[in-house]
Amino acid sequence: MKIFVGYAKEDKDVALEIVGFLEALGLEVWFDKKLLVAGDDWDAERLAAQQAADMIIHICSEQILSRVGVVNREIRETMRLAEDKPFGSNFAIFLRVGGVRLPSQFLRYHYIDFEDDWQQALAAAVGKKASQIQHVSSSQVSFKRDNVSVTDGVSKHHIEEKEETYELSIEYLEFNSKERYWKLVSSHIEAKVLDQYYSFKADAPAIDDEERSTDFFRPWEFQVTTEEFFRSGEFVSIRYFIYMDFGGAHGNHRTLTSNFFTHSFGQIEIKDLLQHDDEKAKKLLSYCLKVVEAGLEEPQEWLIDTDDIQQVWAALEDFNFDSRRLTFNFSPYVILPYVAGDQEAHMPWSVASGYVAEKYINFWYSNRQ
Numbered sequence: 001m002k003i004f005v006g007y008a009k010e011d012k013d014v015a016l017e018i019v020g021f022l023e024a025l026g027l028e029v030w031f032d033k034k035l036l037v038a039g040d041d042w043d044a045e046r047l048a049a050q051q052a053a054d055m056i057i058h059i060c061s062e063q064i065l066s067r068v069g070v071v072n073r074e075i076r077e078t079m080r081l082a083e084d085k086p087f088g089s090n091f092a093i094f095l096r097v098g099g100v101r102l103p104s105q106f107l108r109y110h111y112i113d114f115e116d117d118w119q120q121a122l123a124a125a126v127g128k129k130a131s132q133i134q135h136v137s138s139s140q141v142s143f144k145r146d147n148v149s150v151t152d153g154v155s156k157h158h159i160e161e162k163e164e165t166y167e168l169s170i171e172y173l174e175f176n177s178k179e180r181y182w183k184l185v186s187s188h189i190e191a192k193v194l195d196q197y198y199s200f201k202a203d204a205p206a207i208d209d210e211e212r213s214t215d216f217f218r219p220w221e222f223q224v225t226t227e228e229f230f231r232s233g234e235f236v237s238i239r240y241f242i243y244m245d246f247g248g249a250h251g252n253h254r255t256l257t258s259n260f261f262t263h264s265f266g267q268i269e270i271k272d273l274l275q276h277d278d279e280k281a282k283k284l285l286s287y288c289l290k291v292v293e294a295g296l297e298e299p300q301e302w303l304i305d306t307d308d309i310q311q312v313w314a315a316l317e318d319f320n321f322d323s324r325r326l327t328f329n330f331s332p333y334v335i336l337p338y339v340a341g342d343q344e345a346h347m348p349w350s351v352a353s354g355y356v357a358e359k360y361i362n363f364w365y366s367n368r369q
Helices: 009-024 042-052 070-082 104-108 118-134 180-203 278-295 309-316 358-368
Strands: 002-006 028-030 055-060 092-096 110-113 143-151 154-162 166-175 220-232 235-245 252-261 319-321 325-330 343-348
Touching (some): 002 070, 009 055, 009 118, 055 070, 055 118, 070 092, 104 220, 104 235, 104 252, 110 118, 166 180, 180 220, 180 252, 235 319, 252 319, 278 343
Parallel strands (some): 055 092, 166 220
Antiparallel strands (some): 220 235, 319 325, 325 343
16 A cells, blocks of 8 residues: 655654654555655656555644645645545545644544554554455445544544445534533534535435446535534534535535534624624625735635625624634635635634624633633
8 A cells, every 4th residue: 555645844753753653564655755866856756656645644733734835735636636536535634733723624534633642543544544445346335324432521423324326424523511501512513514414415316327327427425524623611613614526527615613602692603793783794804805815826806795795794604713813714615716725814802802792802801811
């Protein structure tokens, strides 16, 4: 089995440790420091190795996620290659260093934290991939799987289904507390995820034998992944990554969110924070667009009509918060076309105080000190 390892130069020591571990397992690893010599066409060799790999591992640290350059080109190529792999094929793995928050589009893929037990987790992922390679079959086998894993008082529900016409994978959190507030949080998360699940099932295709036998047919794919964006006491911010491929030119994805401001406020939405003030919403979106524009490599034409207040509110609805700031998530087609990818706009709490209703700002600071 061939494995490609990508990393930033600052993470070379971590990369060497991972490569050494993989080689000890008897695996063939492509690692530039060992395989490239002076005079090699580095970019062409790297691309060929990625395309030939059975599995790609990217070491993700703050260095990778805060810079531009070749290392991000590698990641984009991996995600492009993953689009053509069978659903759930364990092709791309992101190994997270230093607890860095991964972009939402990474959540479609398996990730491992570089902590004390990373070797066990990585060996399990590699073993699963090896099993997939050994048992490749063109036949579609129907199955359904529903299980729960529990870690530190939080349950993670897993639903997997495979039919001739579709494959799906659902994952969501449940907080194991009998307190009424935590029941609210958990039930909201479950309802939001299962609404996506049943909506997909209702639209899943009924394909006849003639259509299924064509060269163009491929099963629909659907995935929902849920993560804690932030949790401190009763402050909770949740992010959901949704991926769908309905047989078109490419798949699509979207980020959804849920936010809870302790038992004093329960679940909050952007309209609550801005007290349904249309003008504040327009100003807030204008701020976000300026932040996004500053990070673009070249100018883009906005898809959103900033004078249409319904579009404005819809664009702002998927936000998260943490101890430092608000994060506004813009999925493809919300403000920019698919080719521009996902966009995030960050607003420090000090800036947000000029937009968010005073009662929420005062409550945040008084309960976070």
